[in-house]
Amino acid sequence: MTRRTLAGIAVAVPIAWAAGAAAQEASRDVTIVLPEQPGNLEPCGSIMTNVGQVISQNITESLTVIDPASGEPQPKLATSWERIDDLTWRFSLRENVSFQDGTPFDAQAVKFSIERMTGGTFTCNNIAKFGNAELTVTPVDSHTVEIKTDTPQPILPTLLSVAMVVSPATPADQAVNDPVGTGPYRLATFTPQTAVLERVEGYWNGTPEVAKATYVWRRESSIRAAMVETGEADLTPSIAIQDATNPDTDFAYLNSETTAIRFDTTLAPLDDVRVRKALNLAIDWEGLGGLFGDDVLRASQMVVPGINGHNPDLAPWPYDPEQAAQLIEEAEGDGVPVDTEITLYGRNGIYPNGNEALEAMVAMWQEAGLNVSLTMLDVVDWTRYMQKPFPEERGPNLVQIMHDNNKGDAAFTIPIFYRSDGLYSSLTDTALDAEIDRAMAATDAERTKAFQTIFAEVHDRVVSDAPMFHMIGYTRVGPRLDWRPSINTNSEIALADIRFKD
Template sequence: MKLNRRSFLMVTAAIPLTAALGAPLAVKAGETGTIRWLSPENTTGNWDPSMNTTLANTRIEFIVFDTLLRYPMTGDDLLKPELRLVESYEMTDGHTVDFVLKKGIKFHDGSELTAADVKATLEYYSREGAARAFYPGPVKVEVKDDHSFTVTTETFPAHSFLFLQVYSPILRAADVATPEKLAGSMIGTGPFRYVGTTTDGHNFEAFADYWGGATGNIQKIQNRYVPDGNARMLALMSGEAEVIERLEPEQYDSLKKNKDVATQKVNSVENRYLHFRCNKPPFNDYRVRRAAAAAIDREGLLSLIGEAGYGADSVLPPMKLGSTPQPDYGKYDPELCQKLLAEAGYPGGKGLPPLEYITSTGFYPKSKEICEAITAMLQAEGFPVTLTVMEVAAWNDAYYNVNAGNMIDGGWAPNSPEPNIQLMLQYYSKVGLVTGVNEPELDKVLLKQVAETDMNTRAKIISDEVLPMVAEKLPNQVLFNSAMMIATAAKLTDVTMTAAGDMDFTGATMA
């Protein structure tokens, strides 16, 4: 079904709107140096960084913890890291990196960061069974002295290890030894320390001994989950919040004209997907997955998402190692859709079982409208699809449950050049997060690039072999790439946003 504004309105007119306008948020009046930050997604209730991939958690980790390295993901040299907790590093061979820590860095409890903390952290993150399974294998850390250590990766390249540091916030060794402490609290080296959670939200205070030196005047941050986008916007406009995330495109357009509000937008690293549950019929057959993808008019979806998205021509956003455009990726082709359905034994969609497509409301911009349009497109080609719209917490529970539904809407926003945060986690059969895929041919090329220690050779394997195979087997379809949009009170200045949507408040000032 080719999508235009008229056909979209005809489709959605038949679907009742259930999202209610949220009431203004009842929170305490803001003080100078205090930020009330409204999040569109709930945290998991477990503060252990290794046990989640939820953006709400990683947003908070960004202000509480710090990492050895950080990759800005913008500018001319996307692969050049910013030194954070380390003074220097040297990659001595394809599997070994020597590091020297900066001296005098303190955790929020006053203890000093040492190489022993780094060893405990990295070996903990790379263990088998971590939910944040970004490491392809274990790492070994040899402590030379309090501030020097060597990392060895036996089964994957050292350059991949460097890329993964973005998602390896450094913990105290004492906390790693007691996982229940990690689950219940956070002690990092970042600019803000966690002071507890109340009915008003998660609360943070500026850390006076922060090694990086804050230049702004922000002393307190309160982070609260507010699932309704209208409620978040009303809270900002009424002075009951200073920061809101995930603006709808029409909200962004409106707030840009408001003198009491400042807006920011970045073309982000986030892909928005239609994930197929490849672990069960009919999407265990890649021909049915490709047929569904060919039924979707992605250009029409871009007209709906507006400022909140931009076109995608690969399963990897352009900031990733090995990312290259794939010819005809995601091309709208109803004839191909019908051909593939017939080849798979479902001519015109006959014989397909009822299919459930799951999405959320209040988190991703236009998620309900986008998925209503996709549902109509699939139905027009014979797919018996029904759409289930969940509130964010329920959708989060369903997202990683490959037995929930047949398709699910979602995004993936790793702020790192490392492609395996997407490739291995989503497409390798022994992991298969969200998709539950099992394609031996795809596994073979994925393992080939994991084993390659030369970065340029690995990038070529990804572009020439992995990405075409992913496009053929298609465990999920990238609909578009996201633009992250936030709004802040005009009295709050110098908040900076990364390509993943994380916010840096160290230079922020509240008038």
């Protein structure tokens, strides 16, 4: 892949940062620098990048994991599975596994974890990936469970890759910051400055090379890159294109992230589809793409090519400012209050050059005749606008989003964004709900076609978002590590996969 270097950018590196380099060379400890601090370390929120990159497959593990090459589910805490009937799956569980608190892993622990995820006593982002499916877990014996769903779920083993299994000692009715799982690392400390993970002796799947991992967070891409360059950190999973200047340490990869702007379709003037179409047409997409690299792909839908259900016939919205202005004028002529202020809520650190992209988009929307303003938020405040229940006082709004689907199937995307009860959905559309339910129960070519039809419906009729780009990731890896990014990097960084070169 090509990588562009922006000349003339100087980075001031404090001398003290270099002091840690020599000490790290002699250890098996690593430091990972992330763009933002996790709001919490609740396993039920592991689909959030800043949470999953710390805990997924490190502290907590799932029954299945997805092979990034094939998209197929592979064994993890479950060793095998079979479909008993349209509504029932049976899973055989791994034996001789314990949680980090010493509790044995068994069928009752799986039942507890899934019921905790689906109980609804606190917000669980991960359950949104199951759409509106209801799960009933029944232990058959100590290491066999049956999971029954109220509607057919032909890819349940795939869906369960986001269900983190936690110790039965975990509170069932509240989010936690001290997760206990079956993974190779336990949480030592979590403070506003760092999270520290320590290796678990006697882990069921062998002893990983990394003894301890310290996570720190720095918002500025240039600082993250400099920390790895000087040896203060070993790895940062996300840097901006202008900082990816070292071919020996910087790696570009097509990740599974799609960036977009979600529209709140419930409030005027965004309840008028002409205004929503104008928001797409008013953006100079080619110019905007320059912020993210030559290899970034324009998106027409919220899944990347290769995901089952991606519709290859959908064209991205073009740049047509004249048509955008005409649509706004038509809406205004029909009494739509197009001069009402619309707030765009962005998230600090969501992806490199994200703030700059939003500033450019706001300027283009204002030029088209819409009254859009920008408010940047940290992750905790941004989440209030991203997921239900939305703040009652929110007013007309747009939300900057980045969605990761590396699981191989559009079921991880469509219900959460487009079903009326989806955690991120602003829609109330019973006809679309029925289409989604049929697609979720379908298999093989019928499933693919149904998802493709839904993406076309969302693009052409519903217009509830502005798909931006399928992203290229840039990662900097220090010289001590034998590790490379993959399509999974934006959702997890498995410490057990890291090797040392010496």
